[in-house]
Structures are given as C-alpha cells and as structure tokens.
Amino acid sequence: MRKFSAIIAALLIATPVHAAGFSDWAAIVVAGDWHAHDGSASEAFDNARRDVSFALMRIGFNAANIQQFSVRPERYPSQQPMRADPQTISNALWDLSNRTSGGCLIYFSSHGSGDGVVVGEKVYAPDALADVVSNSCGDRPTIVIISACFSGVFVPALSGPNRFVMTAARPDRSSFGCGSDNKYPYFDTCFLQSMPATHDFPDLAVAVKQCVSNLEKKTGMSPPSQPQVSIGDKVVAELPRW
Numbered sequence: 128m129r130k131f132s133a134i135i136a137a138l139l140i141a142t143p144v145h146a147a148g149f150s151d152w153a154a155i156v157v158a159g160d161w162h163a164h165d166g167s168a169s170e171a172f173d174n175a176r177r178d179v180s181f182a183l184m185r186i187g188f189n190a191a192n193i194q195q196f197s198v199r200p201e202r203y204p205s206q207q208p209m210r211a212d213p214q215t216i217s218n219a220l221w222d223l224s225n226r227t228s229g230g231c232l233i234y235f236s237s238h239g240s241g242d243g244v245v246v247g248e249k250v251y252a253p254d255a256l257a258d259v260v261s262n263s264c265g266d267r268p269t270i271v272i273i274s275a276c277f278s279g280v281f282v283p284a285l286s287g288p289n290r291f292v293m294t295a296a297r298p299d300r301s302s303f304g305c306g307s308d309n310k311y312p313y314f315d316t317c318f319l320q321s322m323p324a325t326h327d328f329p330d331l332a333v334a335v336k337q338c339v340s341n342l343e344k345k346t347g348m349s350p351p352s353q354p355q356v357s358i359g360d361k362v363v364a365e366l367p368r369w
Contacts, residue, residue: 155193159247163307196211236315239278273293288360313339316342
C-alpha cells in the first residue's frame with residue numbers, strides 16, 4: 128500500500144502544470160481603434176476583439192477571466208468591454224492575474240507604428256507593455272499577440288524564456304485588412320480560421336503565418352507583412368493544448 132501511495136504521489140508531482148488547461152489563465156483582448164486605414168469608420172478591430180474572446184473560451188479559457196477592451200464600449204453593451212486605455216488595461220491585467228494562478232494572454236488588434244500599438248488617442252510603447260506584463264504575470268507562462276502594422280517592434284521588449292510572442296508584421300512592415308469593408312484584419316482572420324485546425328499555440332503560429340502569406344498573395348498585397356514569432360525555451364512545456 129505504501130508503494131502504491133508513493134507511485135500516486137510521484138505521478139501527481141510529475142503532472143505538468145498545464146493539465147488544467149486554460150481555465151485559470153488571465154486574458155485581456157483589446158480593440159485599440161475604430162478607424163479604417165483611410166480614416167473612415169471600421170468595425171474590424173472590435174469584431175476581432177469579440178470573436179478572439181469567443182475563440183479563447185472555446186479552447187478552455189474561463190469567460191470570467193477574460194476582459195475585453197474597446198475605444199467605443201458604449202456601442203457594445205451586451206459584450207461589456209471596458210474602455211481601452213493603457214492604464215485601465217494595466218490595472219485589469221493586474222487584477223486578473225491576482226485572482227488566477229495560471230498563465231497570462233494579452234491580445235491587441237489595432238493600428239500600429241514604429242513606436243507601438245494604437246490605443247485610442249495614445250500609442251502603447253513596447254517597453255511600457257513589457258513592464259506591465261512583467262509586473263502582472265512575472266514568471267508565469269505568457270502569450271502576447273499584437274495584430275497591428277509594424278508590430279514586430281514589440282518582439283525584443285516582450286521576448287523571454289516564459290514568453291510566446293507573435294506579431295502581425297515585421298518591425299518595418301505594414302499588415303493588411305484594416306479597411307472599412309473588412310470584417311477583421313488579415314492576421315485576425317487567419318488566427319480565427321486556423322485555431323480550430325490546430326491544437327497548441329506553436330502550431331497555430333505556423334498555420335497563421337502560412338494563412339497570412341496566402342491571403343496577401345491572393346489579394347495582391349505587398350510587400351508581405353511577414354508575421355514574427357518568438358518562443359521562449361521554457362514556455363512550450365507550460366502551454367496547454369486544446
């Protein structure tokens with residue numbers, strides 16, 4: 128009996144931390160703007176915010192641990208997003224991380240520049256976001272996805288052993304699909320389309336990159352955005368599958 132108990136204890140100790148899936152992860156999903164690339168109104172970013180949040184729930188995230196943000200929250204009362212602002216986002220991630228014990232996921236869909244990602248009237252700089260993520264998530268496994276033009280500027284600041292970072296474009300390239308007629312930006316389209324056919328974030332990254340390339344070729348967009356991926360040497364073993 129003692130031997131059997133010791134075996135059970137060893138198995139429990141050896142159980143990977145991701146056995147519980149994403150149910151105790153904290154997640155924020157941000158639509159940082161409501162303008163198309165030509166300045167007209169667009170629902171693309173808020174559509175992405177809404178449907179990325181639903182997609183996360185489908186792979187095991189707890190709805191209570193996902194906070195959505197919009198620069199026009201009054202338009203979406205049934206979805207209950209908070210108003211997107213860097214300080215509010217920082218506070219929400221802190222609160223979510225303190226009531227959960229799993230990892231963190233941060234997803235932005237917006238316009239971007241070489242200085243960072245647009246959030247309302249402000250630009251959220253890579254170093255500022257890196258500080259927020261480090262303060263709230265520490266050494267927990269953390270996924271950061273930035274869907275914006277020039278979003279590769281975030282990779283150096285956010286990369287780390289416990290980080291999975293993916294951006295929609297190189298630091299010197301635009302991404303596409305931010306017009307008034309687009310349902311989602313191209314990257315978000317590919318993220319949502321690829322998730323059901325994959326089973327973890329590393330495989331999802333490969334599928335999204337191929338999907339974006341195919342979509343850009345099909346629509347004649349150039350130069351290619353070339354989404355970027357940085358995967359820390361410790362994070363893969365800590366990322367749940369779905």
